[in-house]
Amino acid sequence: MKKLIQHVALYQDHRVLEGQNIAIDGSRITGFPEAPKDSEYDEVIDGKGMLALPGFVNTHNHVAMTVFRSYADDMQLMDWLEKKIWPAEAKLTDDVIYAQSMLGIAEMIRCGTTAYADMYDHMDQEARAVEESGIRACLCRGSIGIGPNAQAGLDENRQLFLDWHGKADGRITVMMGPHAPYTCPPDYLHKFVDQARELGAEIHIHLSETKGEVENIKQQYGKSPIALMDEIGVLDCGCLAAHCVWVDDDDMDIMAEKHVRVAHNPGSNLKLASGVAPVPKMLAKGITVGLGTDGASSNNNLDIVEEMRLATLIHKAHTLDPLVIPAETALNMLTEGGAKCLGYTDVGKLETGYKADITLVDREGLHWYPKNDTLSLMAYSANSMDVDTVLVNGEVLLRHKEFTKLDIEKIKAEAERTRKKLFAQI
Ligand SMILES: N[C@@H](CCSC[C@H]1O[C@@H](n2cnc3c(=O)[nH]cnc32)[C@H](O)[C@@H]1O)C(=O)O
Numbered sequence: 473m474k475k476l477i478q479h480v481a482l483y484q485d486h487r488v489l490e491g492q493n494i495a496i497d498g499s500r501i502t503g504f505p506e507a508p509k510d511s512e513y514d515e516v517i518d519g520k521g522m523l524a525l526p527g528f529v530n531t532h533n534h535v536a537m538t539v540f541r542s543y544a545d546d547m548q549l550m551d552w553l554e555k556k557i558w559p560a561e562a563k564l565t566d567d568v569i570y571a572q573s574m575l576g577i578a579e580m581i582r583c584g585t586t587a588y589a590d591m592y593d594h595m596d597q598e599a600r601a602v603e604e605s606g607i608r609a610c611l612c613r614g615s616i617g618i619g620p621n622a623q624a625g626l627d628e629n630r631q632l633f634l635d636w637h638g639k640a641d642g643r644i645t646v647m648m649g650p651h652a653p654y655t656c657p658p659d660y661l662h663k664f665v666d667q668a669r670e671l672g673a674e675i676h677i678h679l680s681e682t683k684g685e686v687e688n689i690k691q692q693y694g695k696s697p698i699a700l701m702d703e704i705g706v707l708d709c710g711c712l713a714a715h716c717v718w719v720d721d722d723d724m725d726i727m728a729e730k731h732v733r734v735a736h737n738p739g740s741n742l743k744l745a746s747g748v749a750p751v752p753k754m755l756a757k758g759i760t761v762g763l764g765t766d767g768a769s770s771n772n773n774l775d776i777v778e779e780m781r782l783a784t785l786i787h788k789a790h791t792l793d794p795l796v797i798p799a800e801t802a803l804n805m806l807t808e809g810g811a812k813c814l815g816y817t818d819v820g821k822l823e824t825g826y827k828a829d830i831t832l833v834d835r836e837g838l839h840w841y842p843k844n845d846t847l848s849l850m851a852y853s854a855n856s857m858d859v860d861t862v863l864v865n866g867e868v869l870l871r872h873k874e875f876t877k878l879d880i881e882k883i884k885a886e887a888e889r890t891r892k893k894l895f896a897q898i
């Protein structure tokens with residue numbers, strides 16, 4: 473299948489080029505022809521009035537937590553987890569995970585997301601939803617090393633890797649998912665590191681999310697969560713670390729040296745009052761940073777454009793420096809930086825040979841006028857409902873704001889049915 477996106481503004485190398493064309497063959501971008509012939513393509517997409525960006529990447533999610541959206545708000549992280557979320561999660565079943573994953577994936581596609589990283593349970597059901605929906609995902613089985621599910625976490629994560637890594641036309645990859653230093657003691661993390669090495673898998677983990685976590689880990693082990701993970705070998709596997717709010721200069725030096733990639737979740741960090749991650753410092757040290765929503769129960773939406781806007785704004789206020797996180801840095805975190813976080817080498821740029829994961833944003837809304845600076849408009853004025861068309865792996869998943877593959881009414885009905893079923897047991 474050959475596709476052509478015509479007459480589009482192209483975001484490439486941190487600048488915008490007007491009046492471009494993008495040629496796609498199968499799953500990849502094949503070039504930017506100056507005078508393409510429509511007849512040579514199976515499908516021509518009119519990109520007039522639109523900005524083409526590399527597909528947006530959500531680097532940290534628990535997608536089926538949509539079921540807990542508006543269920544437990546205004547709580548401390550540990551109270552939220554221990555009193556509300558973990559007891560309810562114990563009742564989750566395959567059908568709930570599948571239906572809620574579909575809902576969350578649809579919400580992400582509508583917001584221009586083409587790839588996401590996820591950590592959750594019943595992951596074969598989520599993988600099925602990824603396969604059917606057409607999105608790209610980097611999945612892991614979130615595993616807690618204290619309590620009855622410790623061995624199941626290790627075993628199911630291994631099985632997830634064997635069953636799904638590289639599947640769905642290469643759209644699914646699998647990492648190992650030890651949940652966090654406060655739920656995974658060192659001996660358990662050692663087992664995960666061994667398993668990751670054996671399989672050649674990377675690790676996705678929550679690190680240094682709250683001040684309390686860092687204080688407790690320091691008290692217990694005499695070092696910070698980052699230093700502890702380094703000692704155990706977690707950072708040598710290739711590590712996607714969610715949050716990293718409470719990291720100091722020494723931690724960031726280790727992160728830079730070990731190429732830790734950071735999933736920055738400003739919405740979740742604000743809502744759970746975890747704090748503000750030192751992202752400008754991380755970037756200055758050369759650390760790769762992407763954006764994440766975290767689960768819909770601590771955000772409470774999966775809108776990655778909103779996360780970008782939050783990221784551009786909170787760091788300016790927090791550092792009292794309006795120069796930090798300028799528009800192009802924010803857009804980089806949303807696209808290329810996010811793709812690097814997930815370990816992709818041919819996703820995240822609009823270049824020949826790269827995967828055709830493309831988000832087209834409508835530039836005709838009132839808030840896109842007058843047209844002083846497109847990059848600034850995208851970073852500071854746009855919202856996710858401007859997303860018009862979304863392609864993943866060369867396939868159109870959203871065309872002119874309509875879903876091409878997903879039955880949205882059915883997805884909403886199933887999300888509501890499975891929510892009621894779950895809550896009848898809680
Ligand atoms: N139920 C599994 C663990 C699931 S892993 C993913 C876990 O991360 C939890 N989670 C979601 N958001 C956050 C966060 O911001 N910080 C820490 N944990 C979170 C989520 O509720 C879920 O329990 C077991 O017992 O082995």
Ligand SMILES: [Zn+2]
Pocket residue numbers: 532533534678714766767
């Ligand atoms: Zn999380």
